[in-house]
């Protein structure tokens with residue numbers, strides 16, 4: 001009898017927690033971690049093989065231990081997530097694997113999607129790059145090395161065929177591998193969470209975002225319904241949608257919301273303030289919407305517009321007010337470090353944060369991402385205040401830390417949060433998040 005190929009789905013080790021999935025990587029100081037979505041989706045395409053998940057970030061395994069475990073597993077094929085946030089470490093680790101194992105190595109990730117040619121030129125131990133996790137012919141590639149007309153799989157011999165259908169379906173993932181208690185989120189104590197998506201790409205094109213260049217595509221609602229029906233058997237407590245602009249197509253959204261409602265599970269989404277009007281929020285609240293994250297970026301409309309996020313201040317004010325009325329938790333995502341912005345602009349952003357009063361604040365320093373318009377146009381020294389000279393990344397980090405502390409540790413914020421806590425679990429969860437900002 002022919003033995004099944006052994007395929008290792010790998011989330012490589014790193015010296016801190018990192019999220020590498022769905023073309024949007026970042027490191028994190030807190031303990032939250034969701035499923036490595038690229039690997040979860042690919043598991044559906046590969047169900048007929050002997051697939052093993054090894055999430056070194058979840059297991060907190062360091063490189064030495066991970067190498068030894070992988071050597072013992074001796075897989076035929078390794079499919080690894082990689083990320084710009086842990087770039088050198090990831091490729092260094094994969095190179096070490098290639099020395100001790102004969103496995104074929106296939107990679108996915110933000111930098112892989114935008115820079116596959118460079119990755120293949122630079123790292124001869126990489127056999128192929130997956131450039132679309134939802135739509136590709138990975139199985140054909142595994143079965144036939146020499147195939148040349150692959151789509152969304154790039155090798156040294158194949159043509160680069162990029163295919164993004166307007167409607168896509170994905171096979172049901174091998175959920176049992178990803179059902180782990182400690183996959184969780186910072187804004188809910190409920191776990192295990194289940195991570196999935198209803199769209200691919202984004203119809204907008206913000207110049208600092210990886211999704212600037214990923215054309216949008218909608219997931220077939222019946223295909224989505226089949227996946228959700230399946231997760232009910234696994235005792236998941238909360239759904240985490242990784243769509244980058246959830247609900248941008250209203251007709252599609254209406255169908256999707258009805259499907260989610262049937263699960264009776266609370267859920268979280270990422271979207272835009274101009275997509276989520278009151279009527280839409282009300283419909284989603286009825287289907288279980290618990291938390292929504294939106295990018296505000298700068299407190300200055302002119303900065304936002306310059307970078308492609310043309311949303312008026314009033315739209316944000318209305319959005320956060322509407323969420324409060326409907327009791328939907330909000331996460332406001334802001335960025336400091338745009339090269340046009342000086343200290344006065346940053347102060348304006350801080351004032352806007354206090355005006356909008358999100359339930360949670362995510363404040364980031366701008367990092368020019370690979371493949372985006374602003375890549376290479378920024379520098380480590382940013383002219384924040386022409387009257388005071390150049391201010392470094394270090395200064396930006398200090399400003400970031402001060403704003404975060406002022407937000408989370410203000411007596412008003414703490415009072416409001418405690419007032420709205422519903423039970424002890426809520427309190428413990430809030431305490432864990434509040435203390436993690438100091439790490």
Ligand code: SF4
Nearest residue numbers: 202204206209211244
């Ligand atoms: S709307 Fe969001 S996901 Fe889409 S390009 Fe802009 S920042 Fe990226």
